[in-house]
Amino acid sequence: MEPTAITDVLDGRWAALRRTVREQLAGVEYRDASDLTTEQHRTLVFEQLHALAKTEGPRLGFAREYGGGGDIGGSVVAFETLGFGDLSLMVKAGVQWGLFGGAVQLLGTQRHHERYLADIMDLTLPGCFAMTETGHGSDVQHLRTTATFDNNGFVIHTPHQSARKDYIGNAARDGKAAVVFAQLITGGQSRGVHAFMVPIRDAQGDPLPGVSITDCGRKAGLNGVDNGRLMFDHVRVPREALLDRYGQVDADGTYRSPIASDNRRFFTMLGTLIRGRVSVAGSAGSAAKRALTIAVRYADTRRQFNRPDDKREVVLLDYQAHQRKLLPALATTYALHFAQEELTAALHELQGQAEPDERRQRELESRAAGVKALSTWHTTAAIQTCREACGGAGYLAENLLTTLKADTDVFTTFEGDNTVLLQLVAKGLLTNYRSEFQELGTVAMARFVAEQFVGMVTERLPSLGRDDPDALYDRSWQLQAFEDREAHVLSGLARRLRRAAGGEADPFEVFNNAQDHVLRVGRVHTERLVLQAFSDAVGRCADGDAKRLLDRVCSLYAVHTINEDLAWFLAHGRLTPGRGKAVNGAVNALCRKLRPHARTLVDAFAIPERFLDAAVLREEPDRQDVQWRHDQANAAS
Incomplete structure (x- = not known):
């Protein structure tokens, strides 16, 4: 299957814009900056920023009446796509047009817009x-x-x-x-x-x-x-x-x-500025895509050790261990891409309204916090995995991974520290939980209490229904598993806080002592949103071949995530020990099925080739010269 069929799905709502930005990036002179001095790098990036100011991208997020494009979602997508190149340029552009310009636009009024926005857009006013x-x-x-x-x-x-x-x-x-x-x-x-x-x-x-x-x-x-x-x-x-x-x-x-x-005014003001957080999540995803493309292409050609019955050495990506390194990370990158697409669309719709709905604004802030946290943590882990998967070659600056690793490391703590962001997600969920609980009538309240009791009694028993081997590959079962885990963890946190908050308890100590539980709530909620976004994207896919492939990638994300949290599913009786063992086997099976499509999946990111110019990808596949060693062995005998 051609990668373009998957690219069309990935590009989604802003497909034309993504293609335009990629074409522009393909024409930009790029060089790895690892050997530049600080001043040389700053000078280069500022020159590139001025060149960028002459394109339409920086204007997209500003109102049309001031010379902008009136496309808030498009502005996020443009910054996200910049993440394929020098991340210093992406960050500097984000500061200028996302944070600085965004604050003037969203917190200022007409006099500020008239006085400053034109100069901000064309970079007259850095x-x-x-x-x-x-x-x-x-x-x-x-x-x-x-x-x-x-x-x-x-x-x-x-x-x-x-x-x-x-x-x-x-x-x-x-x-x-x-x-x-x-x-x-x-x-x-x-x-x-x-x-x-x-x-x-x-x-x-x-x-x-x-x-x-x-x-x-x-x-x-x-x-x-x-x-x-x-x-x-x-x-x-x-x-x-x-x-x-x-x-x-x-x-x-x-x-x-x-x-x-x-208090409400402060959080309303801050809530308008989440565009930067959304942009960081997207650009982190772009960096992960770039690293995975390099690592998968390398693993698809690099050979190491030969089979006992074959003189030709084995391609790295044919080893199960190598598949387990790269393919679950690739599946997670796909999942987060579709979650990012949904988040961007929600931001576009909400900030495009004259008077945004306050409830939807809070939901958007919570989703942005969770996706940003998971995306940036994933990028940090995925780039490290790619570096290790490329061995010593991955440690050379000429192969680009070390620069990506260094440039993205701070993403986990800027535009919101990830630990704080997951607490924000959990607090929002607890607020909704309390509100829904208080609104229950007498009969509904009794039913709720009964369900909680039943849940505690059956906690040691399998509660996800099907126990057959095929269940692990069934999308409805996967979604149920994620939903069940989220509901249980949230209700457990609510009970824990309620028990601890009685009498003369210190509210700070109560919450502080439950922070492990709070962070888990934020994570499992966001993972459920990510799976749902991926599932929805697969459902919308019109191309049959692309749909079947993406469905398999989605299953790998789901099963891998369950496997990573297998202790919880076993400890809470959601899986039997036998089914728990089968989860790991399902990850292996899905990796094997996706291995022939690995190159297609990374090529579908459509990253301009100039940003993939790693030295290891320019060399001949059999650069170890296997034939030479065979000839030497024959000569010795």
């Missing part, structure tokens, strides 16, 4: 997104930088070292302005975190008075991004610098907001 502080990374609500209203303006101030803005992209070299997140204070009262447009450099590129800029220096990866640190010493900005969609300050200092609650 900017920064200054949220993270040295002492407060994930805890944005308690940032220490202050913006105090005074004399019809605001004074931006860093009160101490831990309030320094840290790790800010574009700050060390190129940024001229920053969207600074600070505690708004007016009339002696704090109104919570708000965003302000603050100039940081003059026309000559020097820091403005009161602005201190230092360079974060060399990092493990992404050295084409100029991360820096910002401090403000009573820097005055006009009242109009406040990005005031959710909070306004009048000339006399009176504060007004369409959202009365400070």
